[in-house]
Amino acid sequence: MSSTDLLIVILENMGKNIIENKDYLTELDRVIGDADHGINMSKGFSAVNDKLGEMKGKDWGYILKNTAMTLISTVGGASGPLYGTAFLRAATVVDGKMDIDHEDVVNMFEQAIEGIKARGKSDRGDKTMLDALIPAFDALKAAYQNGLESKKAFQMAEDAALEGLEYTKTIIAKKGRASYLGERSIGHQDPGATSTYIAIRSIKETLEE
Ligand code: ADP
Ligand code: MG
Ligand code: MG
Numbered sequence: 001m002s003s004t005d006l007l008i009v010i011l012e013n014m015g016k017n018i019i020e021n022k023d024y025l026t027e028l029d030r031v032i033g034d035a036d037h038g039i040n041m042s043k044g045f046s047a048v049n050d051k052l053g054e055m056k057g058k059d060w061g062y063i064l065k066n067t068a069m070t071l072i073s074t075v076g077g078a079s080g081p082l083y084g085t086a087f088l089r090a091a092t093v094v095d096g097k098m099d100i101d102h103e104d105v106v107n108m109f110e111q112a113i114e115g116i117k118a119r120g121k122s123d124r125g126d127k128t129m130l131d132a133l134i135p136a137f138d139a140l141k142a143a144y145q146n147g148l149e150s151k152k153a154f155q156m157a158e159d160a161a162l163e164g165l166e167y168t169k170t171i172i173a174k175k176g177r178a179s180y181l182g183e184r185s186i187g188h189q190d191p192g193a194t195s196t197y198i199a200i201r202s203i204k205e206t207l208e209e
Helices: 003-020 022-032 037-055 060-074 079-093 102-120 130-145 150-168 177-185 191-208
Strands: none
Touching (some): 003 022, 003 191, 022 177, 022 191, 037 060, 150 191
């Protein structure tokens, strides 16, 4: 399988898992938000899915940019522009590339995080998607530095994302709708951190196949 074919399968699997977890994500958002996160994300990823057929043979940057634009134009709510920005920033790292290496993977995640931080004016500890994504990135980077292969590196990223997700239950939301609840947001898991965890898990699952 070429590496761009692998990217297409990863995105397909991400979409499948997000859509399977539509109700779960929406229920999480019902508690500390407006009960639409699963609906928003499923809409976005089914639109992405519809376009993946046309993506075959295109480069990494093209596929990721197209995914970003589709998410931005179809996902309602705060998460659309944030995920869109993440994919768009990642795309710039691999513009024109048919193959990528570990350094590209690390740079893609780093740029995605920087994009979300800039767009969301948010950081780790605000009870958002970044609380899953940043620990996952740190684990991924460390794993590659220790000479591990992608399969193992993404396993470690998934574990770290899950830990970050659990951590969101213990903190006050400082960004997004959940922040309106203040202290009452404690005890509840962040929906966006959950969809990010699912996305990372989807990458790991695809690499295992
Ligand atoms: P909305 O809140 O507009 O209904 P969603 O429900 O789709 O949008 O997404 C909510 C999720 O978006 C939150 O759980 C959180 O993870 C993420 N989020 C919201 N605001 C920010 C922000 N400023 N920075 C990072 N992530 C954010
Ligand atoms: Mg919502
Ligand atoms: Mg909403």
